[in-house]
Structure formats: structure tokens, C-alpha cells
Amino acid sequence: xxxxSVILVDDEQAAHYAMQSLFRKYDEIxxxxxxxxxxxxxxxxxxxxxxxxxxxxxxxxxxxFEVLKHLAYQPYIVFCTAYDQYAIEAFNQNSIDYLLKPxxxxxxxxxxxxxxxxxxxSSKVDMSKLQELSKxxxxxxxxxxxPISIGSKIIFVQCGHITYCVxxxxxxxxxxxxxxxxxxxxTLRQLEDRLPDDFLRVQKSYIVNKQKIEEIQKYFNNRLIFxxxxxxxxxxxxxxSYIDAxxxxxxx
Numbered sequence: 107x108x109x110x111s112v113i114l115v116d117d118e119q120a121a122h123y124a125m126q127s128l129f130r131k132y133d134e135i136x137x138x139x140x141x142x143x144x145x146x147x148x149x150x151x152x153x154x155x156x157x158x159x160x161x162x163x164x165x166x167x168x169x170x171f172e173v174l175k176h177l178a179y180q181p182y183i184v185f186c187t188a189y190d191q192y193a194i195e196a197f198n199q200n201s202i203d204y205l206l207k208p209x210x211x212x213x214x215x216x217x218x219x220x221x222x223x224x225x226x227x228s229s230k231v232d233m234s235k236l237q238e239l240s241k242x243x244x245x246x247x248x249x250x251x252x253p254i255s256i257g258s259k260i261i262f263v264q265c266g267h268i269t270y271c272v273x274x275x276x277x278x279x280x281x282x283x284x285x286x287x288x289x290x291x292x293t294l295r296q297l298e299d300r301l302p303d304d305f306l307r308v309q310k311s312y313i314v315n316k317q318k319i320e321e322i323q324k325y326f327n328n329r330l331i332f333x334x335x336x337x338x339x340x341x342x343x344x345x346x347s348y349i350d351a352x353x354x355x356x357x358x
Contacts, residue, residue, distance in 0.1 A: 110221065113139040113154060115147040115173070116162040116186060121207065125160060125186075128214045134222075144168035148176045158182045158221060160205070182224060184217060248302040252280060254288045263288055265304070269336040271297050271313040283318070285337035306355050308332065309345030316356065 112135055114125055122140060129135040139154050141147035144167045151159060151173075159181050163170040170185060185204045203217050251262035267282045273294040280288040280297075290297065298307055307313050320335035328349055334340045344352055352358070 109134050109136045110158050110225065111136050111138045111154070111156040112158045112160065113137075113141065113147070113151055113156045114160045115141045115144075115151075115165075115170070116160075117142055117165045118162075121162070121186070124209060128209060128211065131211075132218055134218065144170075144173045147173050151181065152176075152178045155179060156181055157225065158184065160184050160186055162186050182221060184221070249300045250302075252288075252290060252292070252297070252300070254280070254290060261288075265302055265315075266317075268301075268305075268315055269318045269334050270315060270340065270342060271301075271305075273311045281336065281340070283336050306352065308342060308348055308352055312342050314342060319356075322356075322358075 112129070114122060114129075114137060116122055116125070119142075122142075126137065129137050138156055139150045141150050144165050147159075147161070161170045161173065161183055163185055174183070183203075186207060186209070187204055188207045203220050205213060205217060249265060251264050252268070254261050254263055263280055263282065269281050269283055271290070271294060272279050272281065278290045278292060278294055278297065280290050282288070292300070294307075294311070294313060298305070298313055301313065304316050305313050306316050314332055314334065318334050318336065319332050320339065321333040323331040323333065325331050325343060327346055329346060330344045330349070330352065332342045332344070334342065
């Protein structure tokens with residue numbers, strides 16, 4: 107019986123235990139190495155040159171796509187992912203197999219059957235398509251500061267100093283702890299995408315820094331009033347359509 111040399115790459119020990127349990131059911135799988143981060147994976151894969159890699163996408167030091175760019179040769183790849191169905195379909199369309207965590211035993215059997223078929227062909231991984239998938243599946247890095255144009259210069263307002271952002275008549279204001287106002291060229295929607303997870307959209311015109319909420323008061327129609335801990339102790343009333351998301355985010 108032909109066997110496939112395999113390296114397993116995942117930053118979670120529990121995932122290694124689960125995958126090894128599945129591997130033991132198949133004599134075709136010969137696990138020759140394991141890696142727990144991207145750098146370790148690159149070293150082991152280039153050194154041991156396995157037929158097949160079971161590769162996690164999100165790891166602390168680099169993602170799975172970045173690992174592939176540093177390989178000295180092209181093995182077969184099975185991505186292990188927790189992404190949603192839309193992203194998974196992208197893998198299907200590019201003939202790259204995937205396993206959705208936690209891995210189902212029947213789905214793993216299908217994966218092994220597919221690998222057997224692929225290894226009898228000369229299929230190649232399309233790295234350009236992988237780069238497009240990388241952009242799709244890798245969340246954009248959040249900003250640590252927001253650039254503000256003032257005359258001929260640009261200053262950076264640190265996100266940790268922002269109390270709230272408010273959309274006014276055709277422009278957006280960023281308000282700091284000291285009560286200072288900065289006019290921003292970005293829309294509130296653009297700010298919402300760039301600001302870290304500490305920031306929460308609470309109504310059509312406001313985004314607040316959750317860490318700067320001093321007090322929460324109940325208001326009519328199931329709404330809330332946030333008293334901020336900035337210089338002016340600004341009060342912001344939430345919108346009715348945002349209340350469920352707010353309560354979930356603040357665990358109210």
C-alpha cells in the first residue's frame with residue numbers, strides 16, 4: 107500500500123490530538139512531523155519535504171498562506187479552517203481541499219479520497235489564487251491611530267485617546283478624552299472598519315470607545331444613555347436598531 111508522508115501544522119495542541127486520532131485510522135497516512143507555528147512549519151516542511159501538509163490558516167506569527175510563500179517546493183495542501191461557508195466555497199472552486207474545525211470523521215474520509223485522486227495527477231497549486239484567498243480570509247489589521255490632516259501636515263490621533271466619533275453635517279469628528287475635536291476625512295462607516303474592537307457603533311451617528319463608558323442609564327423605548335468619561339462627561343443615546351448588538355457586545 108502506498109503511503110503519504112504528512113506534516114501537521116496547527117498552533118493548538120487540541121487540534122493536533124484530534125487530527126492524530128483521525129490519522130491513526132488510515133494506514134496511508136505517515137505522520138513524519140508536526141509544527142505549532144509558521145516559522146517552525148517552514149523549517150520542517152523544507153527539511154522533511156512531505157507529500158502532504160495539513161495546514162492551519164490563522165497562527166500567531168504568520169498565516170498559512172504566508173507559510174506557503176516560503177516553501178522550497180510544492181507539496182499538496184489541506185487547509186484546516188474555521189471560516190464560514192462563503193470562504194470555504196472559494197477553496198472548493200480552486201480545487202484546494204479544506205477541513206472545517208472541528209473535523210468531522212466522514213468529511214475527513216472524503217478528504218483522503220480526494221487526496222488519493224490528486225496524487226495520481228499532476229495538479230499544481232495556483233499561488234496567485236492563494237494570494238487572493240489570503241486577502242479574502244485574513245482580517246485586515248486594525249489601526250492603532252487615525253491620521254488627521256491639518257493644513258499642510260498630518261497628525262495621528264491614538265485610538266486609545268479617542269472617546270467617541272460622531273458624524274455631523276457632511277463630516278466626521280473624532281473626540282478625545284480632553285474634549286478636543288479633530289475633523290476626519292473618513293466617513294463613520296470607514297472609521298468603524300478601521301478602529302479596534304474596543305469601539306462600538308451605538309447609533310447612526312455615533313461610535314463610542316467601550317473602555318471610555320463611565321455609566322449606563324436606561325432610557326425609554328429600550329434604549330440606553332452612555333455617560334462617557336471624557337472631560338465633558340458627554341452623554342450619548344443609543345439607537346433602537348443597534349440595541350441588540352450593543353447588549354451583546356457589553357454583555358448587558
